Amino acid sequence: MKFSEMKYERPDPEAAKQRAEEIKTAFMKAGSFEEAEAAFLSWDRFTFHIETMISLAYTRHSIDTTDEYFEQEVDYIDQVSPVFTEIQQSFTKLLVKTAFRPQLEKKYGKLLFLNAEIFLQAFSPEIIPETQQTNALETEYQKLIASAQISFDGKTLTLSQLAPYKQSENDEVRRAAWLCDAQFYRENGDRLDQIFDELVKLRTGKAKKLGYDNFVKLGYLQMNRNCYTPEDVAKFRESIVKYIVPVAEKLYREQAERTGLPYPLTFADAALHFRDGNPKPQGTPEDILAIGKKLYHELSEETAEFIDVMLDNELMDVLSKKGKASGGYCTEFADYKVPFIFANFNGTADDVEVITHEAGHAFAFYTARDIIPSDNKSPTLEACEIHSMTMEFFGWRESEAFFGKDAEKFRYHHLFGALTFLPYGAMVDHFQHIVYEKPEMSPQQRHTVWKELTATYMPWINLDGTPFYGEGKGWQRQLHIYENPFYYIDYCFAQTVALEFWVIMQQSHEEAWSRYRKLVNKAGTQTFTELVRTAGLPSPFEETALREVAESAMRFLQQRR
Ligand SMILES: [Zn+2]
Known part of the structure; x- marks a missing residue:
């Protein structure tokens, strides 16, 4: 079915509660494994239908944030979504305690229960009021960023439309674009600080x-961390400082020489x-879309089928x-067994990276479309990012088609970006740990923390050079810090x-x-x-992993600088 034909209906919490009671009763009364399983699977269909509706509302809203109908729907869902979480939880409570747990575990796996x-x-349910307030603040953040109207180059631009100018080879244009971007954030800086401060306090x-004791533990639980601890993550960040920062520093020194810009x-x-x-x-x-189609047609039969479904619908x-x-994202409409890709093409290499990255997510969703229950479709988010970030590298097959004479440059740029991203990502994570361990910090203290972390993780940066960014405020443009606490390090794990x-x-x-197919096939x-x-x-989490990728990537880059 085509996206435009998919029908949206406002999910009704009252009707949902009633249906939930029916299924729960059937589950509790089940006298055999078959009856329990039937109720368990009805529950699965019931919840993924609600998720499909929520996903449709958010997607249609993000495609046009000025559409009043979906703006209302999203506000409404922000209000009622904790009620759905509560409904979900009421079943999960029964699930973990059911007498049929051994049989269910045998058939559907133990991980499902660990995650439950x-x-x-x-x-x-006690935290519903705070959750509603955080949802509203997150939406406000998104709207504030989308509202940017920046006069530049004789046009009025959004922040993502300004992005290509921020990479311009013309020093004056590029620096002016950074200033305009910084100016927008500066003008909204107080509100951005307030929103975040309220979020930290609510969380x-x-x-x-x-x-x-604080939000760190809850943040990890919310991210469904089921195989590592904050201590493991801290060690991983230390390995990045040890193995990746020196390599990145060397690469930026070479970049400064190559571009003739001061280091x-x-x-x-x-x-x-x-x-x-x-x-x-x-x-x-x-x-770019046509080359993407060719890429997936040539990569494998499964990817060929997948891309045709995406484009035809x-x-x-x-x-x-x-x-x-x-931004860009991939979501799914489980009722229709299809994923959906959202992005903002802007004429830079990011377009290609997005089309391979988000398609990596979408391909994994598509591969898992028939798996039941839906909890087994998708792994935790850092594993989902393996799907996408690895697909970006499979995209190298078509570098010549995507980039023509810039193909070699693209490969350098992409690999350079993958390596140098790791320190930035670790810094975002480190910042959040400090912020949530000391929630009483003032906004100014948070900026100071960010500035100090920048000196450790990005020693190639001259902090005096760019207003806003140099003042330790650059974290305000990082959506994840506002909307998805502790998510960011997932990109570093996956990138590794x-x-x-x-x-x-x-x-x-x-x-x-x-090997990639083996991993993707295991789904969730x-x-x-x-x-x-x-x-x-x-x-x-093994030190050798980072050391070895740093060495191999560096050899590749040194031959091509
Ligand atoms: Zn992703």
């Missing part, structure tokens, strides 16, 4: 209500990787338009694994693809560390 137990610790309040680099100058400009895709957004909305929310796949691709494309039935083992790769 984590979910029970992460939510209680801390929720954690305390649930009996935790340490300002934020604006660090954005220019080559004197004659960053790699640009050839052709129009339509061409309006499941990709990728052009930048006024009123469209920023994607780089491990990249190392294998350099030796054998077939071998890399076959294994934890992150188990999935990495399924692919026969070292876990990012």
Whole structure:
């Protein structure tokens, strides 16, 4: 079915409660495994229908944030979504205690139950009021960022439309674009600080209500961390400082020499990787889509089928338009067994990275579409990012088609970006740990923390160079810090694994693809560390993982600088 034909109906909490009671009663009264299983599967269909409606509302809203109908629907869902979480939890409570648990575990796996137990610790109806307030603040943040109307180059631009200018090879244009961007954030800085401060206090309040010292523990539970601890994550960040920061520093020094820009680099100058400009895709957004289609047709039979379904059913909305929310994401409409890709093409290499990245997520959703229950479809988020970030590297097959004469430059740029992202991602995570361990900090103290972390994780940056960014406020533009606490490090875990796949691709494309398929096929039935083992790769928590990818990537980059 085409996206435009999918029917949206407002999910009604009262009707949902009633249906939930019916299914729960059937589950509790079940006299045999078959009856319990039937109720369990009805529950699954019932909840993924609600999720489909919520997903449709958010998607239609993000495509046009000025559409009043979906704006109302999203506000409404923000209000009632904790009620749905409560309904979900009421069943989860029965699920973990059912007498048929051994049979269900045998048929559907134990992980489902481990995750169910984590979910029970992460939510209680008492925190519904705070959850509603955080939802509203998150929506306000998104609207504030989407509202940017920046006069530049004779046009009025959104922040994502301004992004290509922030990479311009013309020093004056690039630096001016960074200033305009900084100006927008500065003008809204107080509100951005207030929103975040309120979020920190609300999240801390929720954690305390649930009996935790601070939000860190709750944040981990909410992220469904089922195979590692904050201590493991802290060690991983230390390994990044030890193995990746020195390599990144060397690469930025080379960049400064190559571009003739002063080192340490300002934020604006660090954005220019080559004197004659960053790699640009050839052709129009339509061409990029067409090459994407060719890529997936040639990669494998499964990817060919997948991309045809996406394109034939309006499941990709990728052009930048006024009123469209920023960023890119992939979601799914479980009722229709299809994923959906949202992006904002802006004529830079990001377009290609988005189309391969989000398609990686979408391909994994598509592969898992028939798996039941839906909890087994998708692994935890860091594992989902392996799907997408590795697919970006499989996209190298079409670098020549996407980038023409800039193909070699693109490969350099992408690998450079993958490596240098790790320190930034670790910094975002470190910042959040400090913020939630000391929720009483003032906004000014938070800026100071960010500034100090920047000196550790990004020593190639000259902090005096760019207003706003140099003042330790750059975290305000990081959506995840507002909307998805503790999510960001997931990209670092996944990037490490994607780089491990990249190392294998350099030796054998077939071998890399076959291991990737093994991992994707396990869908949500294994934890992150188990999935990495399924692919026969070292876990990012082993020091060797980061050391080895740093060495291989550096060898590749040094031959091409
Ligand atoms: Zn992703």
